[in-house]
Amino acid sequence: MSKLLSAALAGLLFGLGLLLSGMSNPAKVLGFLDVTGQWDPSLMLVMGGAIAIGFFAFRRAERQTHSLLGEPMQLPDKSRLTPRLVVGSALFGIGWGLAGICPGPGLVLVGMGQAGGVYFVVAMLLGMWCARPLIKWLS
Secondary structure, eight states: OOHHHHHHHHHHHHHHHHHTTTTTHHHHHHHHTTSSOOOHHHHHHHHHHHHHHHHHHHHHHTTTTTTTTOOBBBOOTTTTOOHHHHHHHHHHHHHHHHHHHHHHHHHHHHTTTOOHHHHHHHHHHHHHHHHHHHHHHOO
């Protein structure tokens, strides 16, 4: 039960952070990505804060063998750069640039009853479903 409660609290905190920072607003995100037009640099502060916190959190996590809830630490392997990772990252970036939404803010928008969020999440799930047989076929 504590794992479920901590996951729910982390998700709630993340969602509130997205709302307060403006990251759930596609227009604000697209304004940040529009470096040749009406550029809005305010989200750079949000990203900088997240990177700073994440940097120190990951340095500490690398020294831990178990999480605070007693689960084994499972950090990503940062030494393997695979074609699947590169293609996936490129597709993620293209989608983020076109829609101004990524998965976390998409779920926040769904929770707020925004049609754009629903369209995005449905398209994301459809893309994930289509990717499975494609990955299997390519490998």
